[in-house]
Amino acid sequence: MTVQRILIVSGTHGNEINPVWAVKHFNRVGKSLIHDIKYEFIIGNPAAYEKGCRYIHVDLNRSFKESENFDQHKNSFYETKRANFLVDKFGIDGSIPCQIAIDLHTTTANMGTSIVLYGRRLKDFCLAALLQNKFGLPIYLHEKDKSQTGFLVEAWPCGLVIEIGAVAQNFYDSKIIDRFSVIIRSLREEIDKLKNNLIELPKELVVHVHQRSIDYPRDEKGDIDGLIHPERINQDWKMIKKGDPLFLDSQGITHEYEGDQFVWPVFIGEVAYKEKKIAMSYTKKEVICSNNQWVYEFESL
Amino acid sequence: MTVQRILIVSGTHGNEINPVWAVKHFNRVGKSLIHDIKYEFIIGNPAAYEKGCRYIHVDLNRSFKESENFDQHKNSFYETKRANFLVDKFGIDGSIPCQIAIDLHTTTANMGTSIVLYGRRLKDFCLAALLQNKFGLPIYLHEKDKSQTGFLVEAWPCGLVIEIGAVAQNFYDSKIIDRFSVIIRSLREEIDKLKNNLIELPKELVVHVHQRSIDYPRDEKGDIDGLIHPERINQDWKMIKKGDPLFLDSQGITHEYEGDQFVWPVFIGEVAYKEKKIAMSYTKKEVICSNNQWVYEFESL
Numbered sequence A, B: 001m002t003v004q005r006i007l008i009v010s011g012t013h014g015n016e017i018n019p020v021w022a023v024k025h026f027n028r029v030g031k032s033l034i035h036d037i038k039y040e041f042i043i044g045n046p047a048a049y050e051k052g053c054r055y056i057h058v059d060l061n062r063s064f065k066e067s068e069n070f071d072q073h074k075n076s077f078y079e080t081k082r083a084n085f086l087v088d089k090f091g092i093d094g095s096i097p098c099q100i101a102i103d104l105h106t107t108t109a110n111m112g113t114s115i116v117l118y119g120r121r122l123k124d125f126c127l128a129a130l131l132q133n134k135f136g137l138p139i140y141l142h143e144k145d146k147s148q149t150g151f152l153v154e155a156w157p158c159g160l161v162i163e164i165g166a167v168a169q170n171f172y173d174s175k176i177i178d179r180f181s182v183i184i185r186s187l188r189e190e191i192d193k194l195k196n197n198l199i200e201l202p203k204e205l206v207v208h209v210h211q212r213s214i215d216y217p218r219d220e221k222g223d224i225d226g227l228i229h230p231e232r233i234n235q236d237w238k239m240i241k242k243g244d245p246l247f248l249d250s251q252g253i254t255h256e257y258e259g260d261q262f263v264w265p266v267f268i269g270e271v272a273y274k275e276k277k278i279a280m281s282y283t284k285k286e287v288i289c290s291n292n293q294w295v296y297e298f299e300s301l
Helices: A018-029 A046-051 A072-076 A078-090 A123-133 A174-195 A269-277 A292-299 B018-029 B046-051 B072-075 B077-092 B120-133 B175-196 B271-276 B292-299
Strands: A005-010 A038-043 A102-106 A112-118 A139-142 A157-166 A202-213 A227-230 A245-249 A252-258 A262-265 A280-289 B003-009 B038-043 B101-104 B114-116 B138-143 B158-165 B203-212 B226-228 B246-250 B254-256 B264-268 B280-289
Touching: A005 A078, A005 A174, A018 A102, A018 A174, A038 A078, A072 A078, A112 A123, A123 A157, A123 A174, A123 A202, A123 A292, A139 A280, A139 B271, A157 A174, A174 A292, A174 B046, A245 A262, A245 B114, A269 A280, B003 B018, B003 B077, B003 B175, B018 B038, B018 B175, B038 B077, B046 B158, B072 B077, B101 B175, B114 B120, B120 B158, B120 B203, B120 B292, B138 B280, B175 B292
Parallel strands: A005 A038, A005 A102, A102 A157, A112 A139, A139 A202, B003 B038, B003 B101, B101 B158, B114 B138, B138 B203
Antiparallel strands: A112 A157, A202 A280, A227 A245, A245 A252, A262 A280, B114 B158, B203 B280, B226 B246, B246 B254, B264 B280
8 A cells, every 4th residue: 555645635626615625624633643644735626716716717617638738829728837836736747746636526516515527547546445445435437528527636647526415606614614524534543544454445335427418408698598387496316307307497397318318317406617618417326246356456555 | 457567587596496396497487377467587697507606796685785885896797797787687777677575585595485675765674564464474574684685675766585494405305396386476476466455555564673783703713613502503593692592602601682671583594694703693572553645656556
């Protein structure tokens, strides 16, 4: 087991303020705790946090691009520079190398406390399994979505997002803060238990796998012309079938789900995704059998 | 009774989107209704609404200033021009004169459905009494606050704000929309009933009168260093006394209310008021006896 440092990023989106407070709280009550694994804390986007907005130029959590595909004109963006700074400092080859990155986010959707994974890295599965085992957290596995790439945790060998909601942007909520604090506190303990063979990974990991995102109904001018239907709002993680209501438009018409397959929508009505033209994302439930290889890969970090 | 037109303004703050939708809805189901009193609908700040932010340059709902006190350099601001446009078009001497202005707002604070009055205009008391009588709405009477002036409805002979919360900025909530729709629908009906002597004003108007606003605890750098206390959040309109908790700071210390007099806090933790350094506003409860003069003044509009 060579995990020496875990990077905890809060404020990757400047208007998601509860994780920043949770870190402040942890640093007060927890920083005297001596432990083999060290936490490094950083505010992802301090300029946006200062202003209370999601980002300055572009979404920081879409700015950790592979260099070969990278659009050169974005080099002048604040978030591009900030992404480079974070990797140069805390990346696996950085000046303070961290093996794991945990990125703390909030959502206006009613996601509860949940985990977001990007792709199927076995190390991430191991870490997610530890947390799902401990807290029963649902997992959104984001993959095969070419329109959304460059996520922060992908720039580290292992990492995941903790996503908690519903909470409004820029609104402090002590219950949400408590939930982040519990996760931060437990992370090292769970890794320790695994290392000392005090726990086994659960046999199965239940994940909700991204299928596609859908936009709101729009009028002829392209403006949003539909609310999330009253029967759909706040119903994240719950299965829908053909004929179930999705939107209610300004004519009073209900727009229904027309697919033949069952899907589980997540990020329903997330305010920040309007600009991305996402009203919700459809997922499918998948059960992945756990595997000793997950632990080997994780322990070789 | 000479009320001919009522101006209904939604989107005065561009990130308060539910009233805009309520108006859209009313125009669909209610525009065919013939009535002596005509509604004029307008989006207060269309540029900010487009962008999903509160304002472009300055708060539109603080931009309706008396001309003699007016800071000339603000003439270039989008909101200053917009305020002038609204008064020139819908003001009492405008091209489409409206006698009453109703400004629809949402708040992230748990205010429920409430009325905000600015000062003690008898016509406003009459209108507020009609609504309090019908719906039992609490009233926040904002007065004697030199740091906050230039509210939209003050530029009309009669007017008030309908303020509904808690709801997040930019988040559609069909329950909140329904509440605005009910008020819009009922307004003319209640005025009709008064005109036709079908109702009397209630004997008393209960108001919560603004006393002062308080800021969050701040650290030596001037940054906010305190949450609204878990026992205080969402407790708008509820009385507090000396020793009751207000904030919880990052050291885990509870900051208490230290005044000797009972107060009733409102707009607790309103996200948009952070930039105004307002964590909550204290009010005192006052009962005002209603008066025939209110109706005379209202009917002479």
